[in-house]
Amino acid sequence: MRSTMSGDERRTALIVGASRAIGLAMAAEFLKRGWDVIATVRGTQRTPLHDLTDTAGDRLTIETLDMTVPQQIAALRDRLAERSLDLLFVNGAITKGDLPVNEVPTDMFVEVMVTNALSPIRVIEALKDLVPESGTIGVMSSSQGSISLNTNGGQELYRASKSALNQLMRSFAARHSNDTRTLLLINPGWVQTELGGPRALLTIDQSVPGVVDTITAHQGEPGLHFLDYRNQVVPW
Incomplete structure (x- = not known):
């Protein structure tokens, strides 16, 4: 069920990584539903996110962040x-292409793991105290991070990075076992983005409203949930 909120009910979402594709669409979707949005971009150049300020006004705040740089976090x-x-x-x-892991250069392995697994957790650790007890902390995962669903192989480094992200979120949840906040790992589906490629099954417009529906549906449910854009459980 999608809904908008009146002025006194407005909520605030921080979307880290919103200059384009799914992140941009998430920022737009939350704005459409009446939320205030803080959204980050990596550099200082104008991006499609900036175009949203034409209609969102002061409900959209754009911040600069390269999450691989701890000082910027x-x-x-x-x-x-x-x-x-x-x-x-x-x-x-x-992602750096579909190489067998034994052919992946060490510096490439480190770059993907730092970007996809370590950096999101660093952001969460740094900003978690800004999220109230009734709030939600989430990261974009993937069905490719599921070990049990890996029956075809391929994309080994990307898969490993998303599995590592899932494990680190599991550890975060274990370390904060008494936390009442909702913790989410979200699989947006196979989406037609630069990362997903043109053969992907879903458009951004088919994925993102479901992603936002899933996020908002679980507000107030403590613990860690691994879910997809249809609000279905993804196996670990």
Whole structure:
């Protein structure tokens, strides 16, 4: 069920990695549903996200963040110190092609793992205190991070990075077992983006409203949930 909110009910979402594709569409979807949105881009150049300010006005705040740089994460935390985030959601990942893992150069392995697994957790650790007890913390995962669903192989490094992300979120949940916040790993489906490729089964418009529906449906449910854009459980 999609809904908008009146002014006194407005909530705030921080979308990390929103300059294009799924992150951009998520920012637009939350704005359409009446949320205030803080969204990050990596550089200083204008992006499609900036075009949303034409209609969103002061409900959209654009921040600069390269989440692979710890100093930038700390600086963002300082800038947002007075904000309360009903949703902290970390989007964004990279892939470096479909190589067997034994052919992956070490520097490529490190880059993908740092970007896709370590950096999202660093962001969550740095900003979690801005999320109230009733709030939600989520990251964009993938069905390719599911070990039990890996029956075809391929995309070994990307799969491993998403599995690592899932494991790190599982550890985060274990370390905060008394936390009442909702923790989410979200699989958006196979989407037609630069990462997903043109053969993907879903358009962004088919995936993202479901992603947002799933996120909002689980508000107030403590613990970690691995779900897809249809609100279906994804096996570990």
